[in-house]
Amino acid sequence: DAGVIQSPRHEVTEMGQEVTLRCKPISGHDYLFWYRQTMMRGLELLIYFNNNVPIDDSGMPEDRFSAKMPNASFSTLKIQPSEPRDSAVYFCASSLTVPQETQYFGPGTRLLVL
Amino acid sequence: AQTVTQSQPEMSVQEAETVTLSCTYDTSESDYYLFWYKQPPSRQMILVIRQEAYKQQNATENRFSVNFQKAAKSFSLKISDSQLGDAAMYFCAYEGTYKYIFGTGTRLKVLA
Numbered sequence: 001d002a003g004v005i006q007s008p009r010h011e012v013t014e015m016g017q018e019v020t021l022r023c024k025p026i027s028g029h030d031y032l033f034w035y036r037q038t039m040m041r042g043l044e045l046l047i048y049f050n051n052n053v054p055i056d057d058s059g060m061p062e063d064r065f066s067a068k069m070p071n072a073s074f075s076t077l078k079i080q081p082s083e084p085r086d087s088a089v090y091f092c093a094s095s096l097t098v099p100q101e102t103q104y105f106g107p108g109t110r111l112l113v114l
Numbered sequence: 115a116q117t118v119t120q121s122q123p124e125m126s127v128q129e130a131e132t133v134t135l136s137c138t139y140d141t142s143e144s145d146y147y148l149f150w151y152k153q154p155p156s157r158q159m160i161l162v163i164r165q166e167a168y169k170q171q172n173a174t175e176n177r178f179s180v181n182f183q184k185a186a187k188s189f190s191l192k193i194s195d196s197q198l199g200d201a202a203m204y205f206c207a208y209e210g211t212y213k214y215i216f217g218t219g220t221r222l223k224v225l226a
Contacts, residue, residue: 033214043205043216104161105151 004106006092012112018080021109024073025094029104034067034077035091037108043091049075082113116141118208120217127196128225134181135191135220137206146210148182148189153203153219162204165189198224 005024013019025032033048047057052069060067064083069075079086092106117140127133139148150162165173165182172180177197181190193200201224206217 035216041218043219045214045216048214 004092004094004104006090006106006109008109009107010110010112012114013082014114015083016081017113018078019082019086019111019113021077021079021090021092021111023075023077023092023106025075025092026104027073029094029096030072031095032069032075033091033093033095034075035093035105036061036088037091038088046077079111082111084113087111087113116143116208116210116215118206118215118217120204120206120220122220123218124221124223126223126225127193127200129196129198131196132192132194133196133222135193135204135206135222137189137191137217139187139189139206139208139215141187141208141210143210146208148180149207149209150178150180150189150191151205151207151216152200153205154201163191193222196224198226200224 004026007022011019030051031048034046035043036046037043044059046059047067048055049069052072065079067077089108089110091108094104119138122136125133125135146167148165152160152162163173163175163178163180165180167184172182177194179192189206201222203219203221205219208215
């Protein structure tokens with residue numbers, strides 16, 4: 001298996017623009033997680049899905065952030081409009097059936113909002 | 115609410131020596147999992163070791179082992195025979211019932 005795939009790996013955009021981050025989980029994994037990592041706050045869980053259904057989005061910082069999982073093999077994290085404070089590395093991770101199973105992380109998307 | 119605390123922002127160890135990274139957590143749950151993740155400069159997150167709270171035996175993975183003290187809510191990572199490739203950020207993580215919490219990380223430097 002290719003592991004968790006994220007795209008793009010790097011994104012530079014201007015404030016106010018829409019940003020869409022993409023994730024393909026490991027095939028057969030039922031859980032998908034989105035994380036954000038910054039120097040100030042470390043690694044934070046934003047949202048996670050179980051069988052394509054959002055279970056907990058309490059970590060989503062504000063309404064500018066939205067996440068979808070239209071099918072078992074694809075998820076997006078969208079920021080609209082983007083702000084400089086959204087600059088961070090965004091990780092996607094997936095895990096097997098039970099929520100406490102080991103999570104496998106993607107390589108991350110480094111986002112810079114100017 | 116559950117919390118995870120890594121009180122050492124940075125640690126250094128001489129190559130071939132042993133180093134221990136500390137992690138404490140707070141929870142009211144009885145069943146949970148604890149993890150140590152390694153994040154090298156590439157930013158990829160790599161699972162180092164995993165501990166189920168119901169298991170009394172400390173987990174080990176080659177040169178990596180944990181000291182799990184459930185009553186004290188402590189979960190430290192010991193790295194033996196440190197290698198240059200061990201240099202990275204290390205994150206302690208807690209997974210409970212629908213809760214996933216990471217510590218802020220400890221940067222480990224390995225000195226040649």
